[in-house]
Amino acid sequence: MSKILVINPGSTSTKIAVYANHDLLVEKTLRHSPEELAGFETITDQYEFREQIVLDVLKTHQIQVATLDAVVGRGGLVYPLEGGCYRVNAQMIRDLKAMVMGEHASNLGALIAKAIGDSIGKPAFIVDPVVVDELEPFARYSGHPELPRISIFHALNQKAVARRIAKELNKPYTECQLIVVHLGGGISVGVHKHGKVVDVNNALDGDGPFSPERSGGLPVGQLVKLCFSGKYSEAEIKKMIKGKGGLVAYIGTNDGRETVERIQAGDTKAREVFEAMAYQVAKEIGAMATVLSGKVDAIVLTGGLAYNRIFVEWVTQRVQFIAPVKVAPGEDEMAALYEGALRVLSGEEEAKDYQGHQ
Numbered sequence: 001m002s003k004i005l006v007i008n009p010g011s012t013s014t015k016i017a018v019y020a021n022h023d024l025l026v027e028k029t030l031r032h033s034p035e036e037l038a039g040f041e042t043i044t045d046q047y048e049f050r051e052q053i054v055l056d057v058l059k060t061h062q063i064q065v066a067t068l069d070a071v072v073g074r075g076g077l078v079y080p081l082e083g084g085c086y087r088v089n090a091q092m093i094r095d096l097k098a099m100v101m102g103e104h105a106s107n108l109g110a111l112i113a114k115a116i117g118d119s120i121g122k123p124a125f126i127v128d129p130v131v132v133d134e135l136e137p138f139a140r141y142s143g144h145p146e147l148p149r150i151s152i153f154h155a156l157n158q159k160a161v162a163r164r165i166a167k168e169l170n171k172p173y174t175e176c177q178l179i180v181v182h183l184g185g186g187i188s189v190g191v192h193k194h195g196k197v198v199d200v201n202n203a204l205d206g207d208g209p210f211s212p213e214r215s216g217g218l219p220v221g222q223l224v225k226l227c228f229s230g231k232y233s234e235a236e237i238k239k240m241i242k243g244k245g246g247l248v249a250y251i252g253t254n255d256g257r258e259t260v261e262r263i264q265a266g267d268t269k270a271r272e273v274f275e276a277m278a279y280q281v282a283k284e285i286g287a288m289a290t291v292l293s294g295k296v297d298a299i300v301l302t303g304g305l306a307y308n309r310i311f312v313e314w315v316t317q318r319v320q321f322i323a324p325v326k327v328a329p330g331e332d333e334m335a336a337l338y339e340g341a342l343r344v345l346s347g348e349e350e351a352k353d354y355q356g357h358q
Ligand SMILES: Nc1ncnc2c1ncn2[C@@H]1O[C@H](COP(=O)(O)OP(=O)(O)O)[C@@H](O)[C@H]1O
Pocket: 009, 010, 011, 012, 013, 183, 184, 185, 186, 212, 254, 255, 256, 257, 258, 260, 303, 304, 305, 306, 307, 308, 330, 331
């Protein structure tokens, strides 16, 4: 029997699960408001706070750390790599601490998993981190060679959900042409062409639609002017793009459910902003459909916001002319992390070795 702890830190939540022999023993999601996270200057500063959440959940459910066989965390911003299950090693920890590709809550997945694994002499893994890179050459062009587009997205959930939908379509994933949209704290719109994500917006850093806590793409000229206006520090501008952008900037919350409650209570501003976010998501889907020359098997909406009927309806109305829209609310990340680690523990697959910068 393999008992595995799964740790999934997201920008608006920490998700924890424990599995044993395919049985889900515990699953818990803790949501974090912008106020709760405001006191932490960097993501790494949230380490103790998020680790304590994990340990508290284990304690509440009377699961002894010593009984675990492995720990698997959501993979963060390491150097770009191919998909798969990687053993957390010293190089990975160094790169995450040095924030070589930037900051995101997912960076804490490997750090916490490694600390807990080391405390009991058991291995720690990550699976399909947010930097999985399968972009085709055209997708890397931005418009200036010093600023190539890069692949940062919800790789783990996009891949897991795409495989599930491919099954529903009775087609191997490697033969499908899908557009998968993860609607989380960040929003990614990925083109899955024959099993590879050949184009996707950088969900973290000022690209694509705005999201609950991110600005998405901004008018560059105006942004440059703002950067040099003396009005804001570099750190403040970065926060406008990630953390305090999108819904947070317009209506002060990163919470889709709270937004819906406000809309139901007659808040017209919240309604307009929420609908504008759906409009931008639809526009990005339209753009991504051109990558597949319009030959799209299905458009898939997933992530937390896909639970919301009105939001899904607004997007669907604008994009259903392209392909059938399938809704897979929430995420398959916890099971995908568990299964990735289990494949290694059972000897079905070998853990990949993270090398750092190639
Ligand atoms: N039932 C729901 N209705 C509307 N929005 C929801 C619902 N559940 C989650 N959300 C929203 O989805 C977003 C988070 O999605 P999730 O995929 O869990 O993201 P993350 O991993 O970024 O924390 C938040 O804005 C959250 O409030």
